[in-house]
Every structure is written in C-alpha cells, then in structure tokens.
Amino acid sequence: LFQPSGYYNPLEPSLLQNYSAGYPPATSYVSHRSLFHASGPSGPSGPSGYANTFSTGGYSGAPTGIDSGYLGLGSAPLASDPHAICTTPVPHCVDSKYRTIDGSCNNLKNPLWGTPNTQYARLLPSKYADGIHSPPVSVTGTELPSPRLVSIVLFQDLPINDPVWTLITMTWGQIITHDMSMSMGTRQGKAHSTHCCSEDGHLAEYQGPTCFPIKIPDNDPLFGRFNRDCMNFVRSTTDIDTGCNAGHTPAEQLVVVTHWMDASFVYGSTDEMARRLREFVGGRLLTEFRYGRPWPPAAQNKSATCDTQREEEPCYEFGDTRANQNPQLTVLQIIFLREHNRVATVLAHINPHWDDETLYQEARRIVIAEYQHINYYEWLPIILGTDNMVKFGLIQDPAPAHKDYVNDYNDHVEPNTINEHATAGFRYLHSSIQGYFHLFSEYRQRPEVTVRLSDTFNRPEIIEDGDNMDSLTRGLSTQSQEEIDPFFTAEITNYLFRNGKPFGRDLRAIDIQRGRDHGLASYNDVREFCGLPRAYKFQDFADYITPERIEKLESLYASVDDVDLSVGGSLERHIENTLLGPTFLCLSLEQFYRTRVSDRFFYEQPHSPNTFTPEQLNEIRKASLSRLLCDNSDNIHTMQPKGFIKVSQSNPLLACNEYNHIPALDLNYWKDEHAPYGYGNEYKKK
Numbered sequence: 303l304f305q306p307s308g309y310y311n312p313l314e315p316s317l318l319q320n321y322s323a324g325y326p327p328a329t330s331y332v333s334h335r336s337l338f339h340a341s342g343p344s345g346p347s348g349p350s351g352y353a354n355t356f357s358t359g360g361y362s363g364a365p366t367g368i369d370s371g372y373l374g375l376g377s378a379p380l381a382s383d384p385h386a387i388c389t390t391p392v393p394h395c396v397d398s399k400y401r402t403i404d405g406s407c408n409n410l411k412n413p414l415w416g417t418p419n420t421q422y423a424r425l426l427p428s429k430y431a432d433g434i435h436s437p438p439v440s441v442t443g444t445e446l447p448s449p450r451l452v453s454i455v456l457f458q459d460l461p462i463n464d465p466v467w468t469l470i471t472m473t474w475g476q477i478i479t480h481d482m483s484m485s486m487g488t489r490q491g492k493a494h495s496t497h498c499c500s501e502d503g504h505l506a507e508y509q510g511p512t513c514f515p516i517k518i519p520d521n522d523p524l525f526g527r528f529n530r531d532c533m534n535f536v537r538s539t540t541d542i543d544t545g546c547n548a549g550h551t552p553a554e555q556l557v558v559v560t561h562w563m564d565a566s567f568v569y570g571s572t573d574e575m576a577r578r579l580r581e582f583v584g585g586r587l588l589t590e591f592r593y594g595r596p597w598p599p600a601a602q603n604k605s606a607t608c609d610t611q612r613e614e615e616p617c618y619e620f621g622d623t624r625a626n627q628n629p630q631l632t633v634l635q636i637i638f639l640r641e642h643n644r645v646a647t648v649l650a651h652i653n654p655h656w657d658d659e660t661l662y663q664e665a666r667r668i669v670i671a672e673y674q675h676i677n678y679y680e681w682l683p684i685i686l687g688t689d690n691m692v693k694f695g696l697i698q699d700p701a702p703a704h705k706d707y708v709n710d711y712n713d714h715v716e717p718n719t720i721n722e723h724a725t726a727g728f729r730y731l732h733s734s735i736q737g738y739f740h741l742f743s744e745y746r747q748r749p750e751v752t753v754r755l756s757d758t759f760n761r762p763e764i765i766e767d768g769d770n771m772d773s774l775t776r777g778l779s780t781q782s783q784e785e786i787d788p789f790f791t792a793e794i795t796n797y798l799f800r801n802g803k804p805f806g807r808d809l810r811a812i813d814i815q816r817g818r819d820h821g822l823a824s825y826n827d828v829r830e831f832c833g834l835p836r837a838y839k840f841q842d843f844a845d846y847i848t849p850e851r852i853e854k855l856e857s858l859y860a861s862v863d864d865v866d867l868s869v870g871g872s873l874e875r876h877i878e879n880t881l882l883g884p885t886f887l888c889l890s891l892e893q894f895y896r897t898r899v900s901d902r903f904f905y906e907q908p909h910s911p912n913t914f915t916p917e918q919l920n921e922i923r924k925a926s927l928s929r930l931l932c933d934n935s936d937n938i939h940t941m942q943p944k945g946f947i948k949v950s951q952s953n954p955l956l957a958c959n960e961y962n963h964i965p966a967l968d969l970n971y972w973k974d975e976h977a978p979y980g981y982g983n984e985y986k987k988k
C-alpha cells in the first residue's frame with residue numbers, strides 16, 4: 303500500500319490525456335459498484351429516469367457497496383518537515399477497543415486511511431488547466447467569470463426563514479463538516495496571513511506562488527464604494543507542496559483533521575492536541591470554572607484563532623482550530639465538551655475503580671456513539687431524506703430493533719472525505735446561515751436580544767455574558783435556519799470576518815474559487831456522473847434549474863462545460879423530502895454511505911472490540927439533540943423533543959425531566975461487572 307516514493311494517483315497520465323475530450327468513463331476511476339451507476343455512468347437518460355434514482359421512484363439496483371479503491375492513499379501525519387509526510391512508516395496496529403486519536407488503525411489493512419494530512423477522495427478526475435495544478439480556464443481558452451461576479455448575479459441575499467428546521471440544523475452541519483474536513487493551508491476562522499491584495503484592495507505587487515486572488519468586478523455594489531478590486535484568496539496546500547508528488551501527476555489537496563466521523567472537533571486529531579485538552583483526572587477534558595460554570599480552557603495562541611479586542615476576552619482551545627469562528631458553533635462545541643465530562647463523571651460514580659484513561663476512553667466512545675446516532679437518525683434524514691438513506695444503505699428499513707446490530711462494515715471502502723462533497727456540495731448549506739441570530743429566555747416568546755453575525759466572528763465573548771450560554775442555546779433551537787436555496791445572507795457574502803471594518807469577504811465567491819483551486823470537475827461532469835443527462839446547451843440544464851437562472855448562467859459562462867460545480871449544484875431544484883438538488887444529493891449520499899460502512903468502530907457494528915453490548919446499544923439509541931441540550935445547559939428546563947424541528951403543537955416545549963418524551967441514556971449499563979467486590983455497588987440502577 304504505502305510507497306515511500308510517493309503514492310498511487312488515481313489519474314494515470316494516459317487517462318489524463320483523454321480528459322481534454324471530456325472525462326473518461328467514470329468506470330475507469332470509480333468502481334462499477336458505485337451507488338449512482340445502476341445503469342452505467344451515462345445513467346438513465348432523461349430527467350424522469352434520473353429522478354427515479356431517488357426516493358420517489360423505481361430505482362431497483364439495491365446498493366451493493368461502494369469501493370473507492372482507486373484512490374490508493376498512503377500519506378501520513380505531517381511532521382515538522384513537510385517532506386517527512388511521505389516517509390512516515392505505517393504504524394503497527396493493535397486491535398484496540400478504542401479508536402486512535404488520529405484515526406490510524408481503524409482499517410487494519412490500510413492503517414493510514416482516514417488519518418490527518420492525507421488526500422481528499424475524488425469522484426472524478428481533476429480539471430486543472432495544465433493537468434497538474436494550474437487553475438482551470440474556460441473550455442474556450444478565456445478566463446472563467448469572476449467568482450465575485452457570479453456571487454452577485456446568482457446568490458443574492460433574500461432572507462426566507464425555513465418553516466420547519468431550527469437554526470441548530472445549520473450549526474450541526476458545520477460541526478459535522480469540521481469533524482470530517484479542513485483543507486490544509488486554508489484559514490477557516492481568521493483572515494489568512496498571506497496577502498495577495500494590497501492593504502487598499504488592489505493586486506499586491508508580489509504574488510506568492512499560493513496566491514489566487516478573486517477579482518472584484520467594476521461597480522461592485524459594496525466593494526466598489528471602497529474602490530477595491532481584489533479579494534484575498536490563498537490556494538490550499540497540495541501533495542506537490544509537501545513534496546509527496548513530484549509534480550508529474552495532478553495535485554491533490556490534503557485534509558488536516560481525521561476524515562472519520564469521530565468527534566475530532568472535541569478530542570483533536572493528533573495525540574499532542576488530545577493531551578493538551580485533557581485534565582488527566584476522572585477521564586475529564588480540561589475546563590475552567592467561572593461563576594461556578596465550566597468553560598473550555600483558554601486558547602494557547604489567542605491571536606491565531608480569535609479577533610478579540612481586549613486582553614480579558616475569552617478565546618477557547620478545542621479539538622478543532624475553527625471552534626471560535628462564530629458563537630453558535632462555539633456553543634455547540636461547549637455542549638459536547640460538557641457532555642463528555644458529564645458522561646465521564648457518571649461513569650466514575652458507577653465504576654470507581656476505573657482509572658483516568660479508562661474513564662476518558664469510555665466516555666469518548668459513548669459521546670462519539672451518541673453523536674453518530676444523532677447524525678444518522680436525526681440530522682442526515684433532514685438533508686438527504688429518510689427514504690434515500692434507506693435506499694442507498696445509509697440506514698436500514700425497517701430500523702434495527704433496539705438491541706440489534708447492523709453488520710455492514712466493509713474494509714474495502716475508503717473513508718476519505720470527498721473533495722467534490724466538501725469543496726462544493728456541502729458548502730451549499732452555507733445558505734442556511736442566518737445573518738442575525740436571536741437569544742431567547744425560557745419562555746421563548748420573542749427574542750430578548752438579536753445579534754449581527756459579522757459582529758461576532760472569532761469573538762466568543764458574548765457566550766459567557768450573563769446567562770447567554772442558555773439564551774443562545776434556546777435561540778439555536780427556537781429560531782429558524784435560513785431556507786436552503788440560492789440565497790445567501792450578506793453577512794457572509796459581504797461581511798465575512800470583517801473584524802470591525804465596513805466590509806469583509808464573500809464566502810460564496812470563496813467557495814467558487816476554492817472549487818477552481820482544487821480543480822474540481824465541472825457541474826456538467828458531476829451531473830452526468832450522478833446520472834443526469836449531460837448538457838450540450840444551457841437549456842439542457844432546465845430539468846432542474848429555472849429558465850431565469852439558466853439565462854443568468856448563460857450571461858456569465860462561455861460554455862455549459864465551464865459552469866462551476868459549486869454554482870450549478872446550488873441552483874438545482876431540490877429532490878422531494880430533501881434539502882438538496884440531485885447532484886449534491888448524490889455527492890452527500892455517497893459520502894455518508896462511505897463514512898458509515900468504512901468505519902470499523904461505527905457504533906452499530908457487531909464484531910469489533912469496540913462493540914457495545916445489546917443493552918448498551920439500546921441506550922445509545924436514546925440519544926437525541928434535545929437531550930444533549932437539556933443535559934448540558936446551565937438553566938434550561940424545557941425543550942421540544944425534536945430539537946431540529948421548530949416548536950409546534952406536535953413538538954411542544956416539555957420539561958427536560960420528562961424522560962418518556964426526551965429519553966436519557968442509562969449509563970448503569972456500563973457498570974463493569976468485573977469490578978472488585980463492593981466497588982460502586984452503592985450506585986444502583988434507576
């Protein structure tokens with residue numbers, strides 16, 4: 303598997319040459335067992351055929367699993383010398399009950415799969431202008447349209463509240479994202495230290511090799527007023543930069559966190575970070591008590607993570623460096639931190655003979671299981687639709703009985719986060735961000751306070767003020783998220799990370815530019831890969847995109863083959879009972895299928911040293927967002943049972959201690975029967 307001299311790249315040069323005439327048949331790269339190729343890569347032709355692939359129709363090819371063996375990853379954790387990444391030896395794995403922190407040894411045959419600093423997976427060949435790393439240009443040879451222009455024309459701000467889903471649906475998605483991906487070399491919290499534009503917003507004289515600034519069009523409605531024509535953008539680090547690819551094969555970007563769904567945002571992705579976050583007493587993570595309440599420890603390098611303005615302003619250390627980016631995210635990070643410590647504390651009562659290490663690992667294992675359960679049974683169904691999840695093997699129908707395992711582990715499936723999913727598909731959910739968020743009292747009648755998002759980027763101080771931790775939590779579970787549609791709040795398209803200035807950056811433009819930076823296949827290519835008919839003229843997009851938007855696309859792009867994946871996919875009409883159009887739905891179903899079946903430690907799996915007992919599994923299945931919020935707030939006494947859904951007559955606010963409606967895990971099932979006689983016997987089962 304692991305070749306010190308560099309690793310197998312999916313794109314053989316010969317195949318690359320074919321690429322100029324359109325990508326070669328997907329089967330060259332992707333196993334014919336891919337979910338979306340029931341009838342081969344060209345797919346069932348015509349929109350009706352394709353629509354049938356999803357829940358509403360007659361897709362008959364039962365998924366037999368996906369094999370992404372074409373990637374052949376094999377890099378290893380980044381050492382201080384970036385070139386060392388290629389030569390780190392494969393670890394010797396012991397079949398432990400617990401996941402490693404860096405995700406190594408999850409796949410025993412390929413111990414480095416899913417570890418930090420390894421490549422994203424790719425579903426389609428990359429599309430660099432020179433076949434190696436230069437950003438793509440139009441198929442006509444001209445420049446692609448400015449991403450800022452595309453953002454202005456196609457992704458304006460039209461605030462529409464989602465009628466069903468609460469704002470925590472948005473934040474939970476960000477948590478999953480941060481758990482599974484972060485492109486190396488990007489700064490997803492603060493502004494980047496490399497400046498490709500001058501102070502006054504023009505092209506900087508010196509353009510470093512990683513510079514790929516975004517051109518701001520003339521008469522830009524916001525930046526024009528400040529006479530700026532350049533928005534900073536720094537390219538992601540690739541395997542060429544780290545010296546693992548001599549530059550003869552296409553560049554691949556690297557993910558700096560573990561690719562697994564393993565709550566690395568809580569525990570960190572390296573042993574060093576994990577150690578820094580632990581108290582080493584009672585299995586707990588480090589906290590600092592202020593006014594009797596536990597808060598995360600202070601960030602070691604405050605200026606690297608926060609934009610605080612006063613010395614005493616808090617800025618926290620978590621498992622993920624982006625955790626201070628916005629207060630909603632930070633609140634959820636705190637809730638997970640507290641959940642770990644809550645579980646560890648109860649386990650310590652039940653098993654007083656357990657040492658710190660056992661308590662830490664057992665609590666971590668339970669928290670990851672709760673989180674995976676909420677992801678697959680509460681959150682993902684909102685985005686992907688329950689029927690589609692069942693159809694494509696992400697969950698089972700009928701749902702497993704309380705104590706039943708699900709035996710679908712497949713060690714041929716690679717866990718790595720898919721570039722097209724993370725760099726385009728999932729970023730469409732940036733549309734769900736609210737520009738203004740509300741704080742609510744226990745009565746949830748009307749907002750007590752409303753806060754402008756761009757006033758709080760990288761400044762979590764609001765959270766510790768008074769009882770704001772609770773008011774923010776209530777806000778997240780009361781306020782609607784923004785509807786997921788082609789409209790994006792100006793708070794992120796004009797004011798991202800503005801840090802007190804009258805303008806910031808444009809996240810939509812960055813998403814588009816990042817797609818080009820990563821050489822993502824075009825919308826048309828991915829559409830076809832997913833089984834939709836290939837477009838030869840703009841009107842061919844009409845199966846899922848409105849005529850008005852097609853007209854705008856035509857005014858921006860020279861060819862149907864130029865349309866960026868981030869752009870086309872974000873304009874598609876959603877598939878019924880999902881929040882995504884067919885192309886992004888296809889990407890996310892593929893991603894979360896792989897994430898689940900490739901994970902030997904997935905909480906529903908039998909036959910692993912990590913396996914929960916049937917009774918414990920039954921308890922894990924009681925985990926819910928609402929219970930998590932109830933248990934880890936300071937003074938929240940009521941919550942609706944379905945926290946991702948707005949309060950209504952059928953989802954009313956109920957007392958947190960109504961355990962029939964908001965069930966709680968009974969951790970007594972973790973009582974260690976091998977305890978020395980007498981230990982913990984005073985802690986009887988409820």
Ligand code: HEM
Nearest residue numbers: 472475476479483484485488490628724728729731735816
């Ligand atoms: C206030 C909320 C959010 C803010 C301010 C925010 C901001 C950002 C920023 C600055 C980046 C890096 C851009 C780049 O340089 O390429 C990013 C990346 C990303 N965001 Fe968000 N985001 C938010 C919420 C979300 C949500 C709700 C989701 C999905 C449910 C999401 C999904 C992603 C994904 C998939 C990436 C790429 C991660 C990677 O592989 O590097 N974000 N976001």
